[in-house]
Amino acid sequence: MVGKWLEGRAKRATGSAIAALLALRPATARVIADGTERELATEMLQPGDVLAVRPGERIAADGAIAEGLANIDESALTGESRPVARAVGEAVHQGAIVLDGRLLVSVTAIGATTMLARVASLVEAAQASRAPVQKLVDRVSAVFVPAVLGIAALTLLGWLLAGAAAGTAVLHAVAVLVIACPCALGLATPAAIMAGTGAAARAGILIRDAEAIERAGGITLVAFDKTGTLTEGRPRLAARHGDADGLRLAAALNAGSEHPLAHALLAALGAAPPPVTDFRALPGRGVEGVVEGRRLALGSPRLLTEAGASAGPLAALADAEEAQGRTLAWLIEGDRALALFAFEDAVKPGSAGAIAALRSMGVRVAMLSGDRDAAARAAAAPLGIAEVAAELLPAQKSEAIAAWRATGAHVAMVGDGVNDAPALAAADLGIAMGTGTDIAIAAAGVTLLRGDPALVPATLAITRRTLAKIRQNLGWAFAFNALGIPLAAFGFLSPVVAGGAMALSSVTVLGNALLLSRWRP
Numbered sequence: 001m002v003g004k005w006l007e008g009r010a011k012r013a014t015g016s017a018i019a020a021l022l023a024l025r026p027a028t029a030r031v032i033a034d035g036t037e038r039e040l041a042t043e044m045l046q047p048g049d050v051l052a053v054r055p056g057e058r059i060a061a062d063g064a065i066a067e068g069l070a071n072i073d074e075s076a077l078t079g080e081s082r083p084v085a086r087a088v089g090e091a092v093h094q095g096a097i098v099l100d101g102r103l104l105v106s107v108t109a110i111g112a113t114t115m116l117a118r119v120a121s122l123v124e125a126a127q128a129s130r131a132p133v134q135k136l137v138d139r140v141s142a143v144f145v146p147a148v149l150g151i152a153a154l155t156l157l158g159w160l161l162a163g164a165a166a167g168t169a170v171l172h173a174v175a176v177l178v179i180a181c182p183c184a185l186g187l188a189t190p191a192a193i194m195a196g197t198g199a200a201a202r203a204g205i206l207i208r209d210a211e212a213i214e215r216a217g218g219i220t221l222v223a224f225d226k227t228g229t230l231t232e233g234r235p236r237l238a239a240r241h242g243d244a245d246g247l248r249l250a251a252a253l254n255a256g257s258e259h260p261l262a263h264a265l266l267a268a269l270g271a272a273p274p275p276v277t278d279f280r281a282l283p284g285r286g287v288e289g290v291v292e293g294r295r296l297a298l299g300s301p302r303l304l305t306e307a308g309a310s311a312g313p314l315a316a317l318a319d320a321e322e323a324q325g326r327t328l329a330w331l332i333e334g335d336r337a338l339a340l341f342a343f344e345d346a347v348k349p350g351s352a353g354a355i356a357a358l359r360s361m362g363v364r365v366a367m368l369s370g371d372r373d374a375a376a377r378a379a380a381a382p383l384g385i386a387e388v389a390a391e392l393l394p395a396q397k398s399e400a401i402a403a404w405r406a407t408g409a410h411v412a413m414v415g416d417g418v419n420d421a422p423a424l425a426a427a428d429l430g431i432a433m434g435t436g437t438d439i440a441i442a443a444a445g446v447t448l449l450r451g452d453p454a455l456v457p458a459t460l461a462i463t464r465r466t467l468a469k470i471r472q473n474l475g476w477a478f479a480f481n482a483l484g485i486p487l488a489a490f491g492f493l494s495p496v497v498a499g500g501a502m503a504l505s506s507v508t509v510l511g512n513a514l515l516l517s518r519w520r521p
Contacts, residue, residue, distance in 0.1 A: 029060030049107045053098050062093050062109035070101030141182050148180040155489045175488035179498035184505040188473030191513035196466030199519040204449040205459050212445035215429045216463035218410045222358055225415035226369040226379055233260050235345035237268040241317045246339025250331045252276045252291045253298045284393035297332045304330045314340045325378020327371050354453035355383050368397045397423035458521035473509045480505045
């Protein structure tokens with residue numbers, strides 16, 4: 001009965017991670033239509049609806065701020081304890097609390113497509129998944145049960161042949177059957193997985209499945225993307241050179257792009273750019289299109305080289321900007337460079353601490369970046385990252401991961417962008433920043449609900465601890481049976497004592513797993 005109570009407590013404790021998330025969803029929302037506000041059930045909302053959210057209220061659906069400025073508490077969803085400021089154009093999510101200011105939010109996602117629903121679904125799937133080690137336990141159990149029945153039969157026969165009374169022989173055989181109950185073996189892995197994934201979810205770490213836990217436990221090298229992962233991902237235009245009209249033309253090429261450098265160009269322009277036609281993205285290089293009848297391309301130095309364009313007098317300026325660690329983008333027309341843009345991106349406050357924490361855990365740290373080598377090394381140097389591979393296309397990032405794995409390293413890749421998706425999939429463990437793109441998140445085994453690099457060592461810590469609990473539980477279960485069965489067979493345990501010992505083994509396994517729920521990053 002105590003074991004059953006502990007099992008129920010374990011399920012409630014870990015299931016509360018899902019229940020708490022779903023409880024964040026407001027029952028109703030105020031929708032503005034034809035200039036008036038009316039209350040509507042959350043289930044009735046549609047993309048495009050405009051919600052009015054007052055201070056102290058929860059946001060009823062995912063959306064973008066159409067009007068207003070406010071500090072928002074996202075702690076229950078992302079684990080971030082501090083309020084975050086959100087302004088017009090920024091994304092907000094269902095369940096977050098508006099602390100001050102009135103917001104108008106344009107709905108972009110409802111129902112099962114919201115971040116809140118996806119998080120709850122991932123947590124539930126992870127807790128129901130089976131670790132590879134559990135498959136081994138299942139195979140052992142398949143042999144264990146008939147083996148125990150055989151040992152019980154031999155015990156009965158042996159005592160009878162030794163001249164014992166039939167009642168005594170039966171008691172000893174029954175003691176073997178009772179103490180060998182495989183409950184502890186069956187509970188060892190799922191109990192630890194439930195407790196571990198629940199604790200991780202409360203900290204803002206979503207583990208996709210139990211297999212990801214095992215892969216994370218063996219990681220020896222963590223490779224970080226640079227932009228948006230170790231840096232803020234909100235670069236600003238620090239300098240521009242060349243054609244005076246270059247900024248307007250470059251902004252036009254990026255008008256529909258979600259790339260951080262595109263946002264920086266549009267912010268620097270401060271006005272609506274001219275329209276672009278025949279637009280095409282060049283993965284890992286840049287974009288191209290026709291603006292005001294001129295075919296233009298905007299992208300990395302690699303694009304300049306591949307286009308066979310001449311940098312001309314801008315070459316010396318490019319070297320000077322690169323020496324400062326800035327990221328470069330070239331505006332190209334035909335075979336010549338029209339303009340040069342240099343961007344700066346601040347390193348995230350938690351990056352240095354995250355790198356130091358990984359090193360203290362005995363994990364190597366590297367950086368993979370599509371930026372120029374000088375810019376990548378300028379960002380890596382203050383963080384103490386010596387292994388840097390730069391100027392990489394998405395496929396080359398995957399090749400770098402494969403090369404490390406070929407040397408015996410177990411590699412985790414941390415990224416947030418579309419260009420990181422192949423590397424996330426190629427690594428032993430992909431870790432996606434939840435602030436990144438959906439395709440990066442889909443390719444990863446772990447999703448971090450906030451863009452804090454400190455969650456990377458926390459991920460390895462909770463997975464290592466979960467694996468340790470699984471091993472402890474399995475070790476206890478096997479040791480218990482290895483010791484208890486011979487004692488029962490040779491008559492040192494009565495069925496009553498064996499029953500108590502068997503129950504104690506289940507209680508011990510569950511209690512040990514529940515200790516994981518106390519974990520905090």
